[in-house]
Amino acid sequence: MPYKLLKRNQYLNWVGKLLDKIRVAAPVPKENRFGYAEISSPEELGYQNRYIPTLIPPKKYVFPRTELLVNYNLGDQPQAEPQKVETEPLALLGVKPCDINGLRQLDMVFLEEPIDPHYARRRAGLTIVGMDCWEPCDEYCFCESVGGLSVSSGYDLLFTEHEDDYIISVGSERGGELLAISDAVGDVKPELLEALREGQLRKFQRFPLRLSPDWHSLPLLLTGTYRSKLWEELGAKDLSCGACNMVCPTCSCFDVQDEVGLGAHCGKKLRRWDSCMLEDFAKVGSGENFRKLRAERVRHRILRKFKYQLQRYGESFCVGCGRCARACLVKIDPLKVLNELWERSQQDMPNPPSA
């Protein structure tokens, strides 16, 4: 993968040039957090390379909270037509490794056959400009232990701070073109790349939150602890508010609803983010509810991330951004849940019979 170099003090300058070419969205200060919003000048950025993950992940640009899918009318010539997705190309700036991976995982779900047309069109217009992390964000992020901190694909450009420079990994042709708009961009000396690699290997130790077992083994742990008492304990705390799902960069579930337009002869179908933590999520017409208990729904959320999707797609579908634990009023934290399951599984293990 080709690398390029840009002086850090030239970054805003480059962003200014980028704004002449393409719509840009980036994390901007919002109350005391950061939130992704479109910017019209580089000065609005203000994230200075470090910020706690935004409240709402950047998935909103490819999978909006509410999206119009179909328009129909039942007049003289009744018809139902798909809503055309017309978005101008958009570049996302400052995307953290966890969010790059989150977007990549949404791609796996929505671009798998049958390809989701609305997602695909939005995604096609999206350029992802990442910003690598050197330090953990806060006491909630555990990206390193679930593979969320490592990015090898899923971006068009990835900026990594190195002393006074940004070393930029060019992930796509489109990324390369957008970099080329500035003549301040230069080549990287091999020594510098070497130094960067070494630094990156060392940085992993600076991320203190650890998952006790290796994430590859989680499906096994979660199979063995399916009937653990811990699920009931978590169920007793859980509020079924669904906040954890709303803020998660890899949650992809949705509801589809109809809305009637004026005159009742026309209307539309919309999809909205939905939450597997809500009581009615798995309820059916005959009245049965397949995950009636809170404990069952907490378990489903954890197993979906760390077992079902993991087995289907080969990676942990939690990227460790910590958003759900930050948002949860009762502090249900996936890392703590998994570590607790691990602890208990070790204690419950019977001793081998003595000879």
Next chain:
Amino acid sequence: MNCNADDRLYTPKLARIIQASQLTESERLFRLRFPDGEGLGHKPGQFLELSVLGVGEAPITIASPPDEDGCFEVCVRKVGNVTSALHRLSEGDLVGIRGPLGRGFPLEELKDHDLLFVAGGIGIIPLRPVIKSVLARKSEFGRVILFYGMKHPDEWLFRDEFAQWEARGADVRVTVDRPVAGWDGHVGVVTTLLAEFQMCGEMIASLIVGPPVMYKFVLLGLSAKGLRDHKTFLSLERHMKCGLGKCGHCQINGVLVCRQGPTFSYAELKDLREALLG
């Protein structure tokens, strides 16, 4: 980025109701047809997402066998929003159709087998297209037995067709859960019919559809009689919003019922703890 997506993936195709008949107090049968005459091209066991435009969409089994001159049927029980709105529609009205969706029953693999159908309540709806398809080419299959259980005789669906099915060689037993004045047939839940069932060996397949509570007991009864798990098929009802493996509603453990099912062999479900209640 791949944009070879089907833009109409979530867009229903409008179909016209050409006949609507009230089968019981709460179930209504609709015969539908696309204005352009195009067929559905479905397999027995597949379903549709059916829209009452302006109200919403619901997953509904295709109740008719393939190839009926471009017509197809759905039989719908009134339980909530969409299904009640559908019951208010009649001949000439339009509904929206997405599908066929999901996987049908593996009929071709069951040739030369004796087939045992066990239906509880509206579970007869997904089995009807299979029974009709099989009886239309009866010589390719062995014996055809149907056990049908319901709470009350008033709920008997497709009652007038049962005689035709018998005439075509099906062995049919019907039961109601509790004694009812005027009913002189078998009384007892559907599992009580299994007692008189005599068949064993590799060449028997069973297809079971009913309410979740029924599965456990019927499966137990059948496997006690030596029926093989990989030749026992069922259809699962789950909350389904997309029918395309995207929305997550229908998921049980690692399985997306809408795409990997809704029909499954019991062998595929045995280790899924959320598949069968209890």
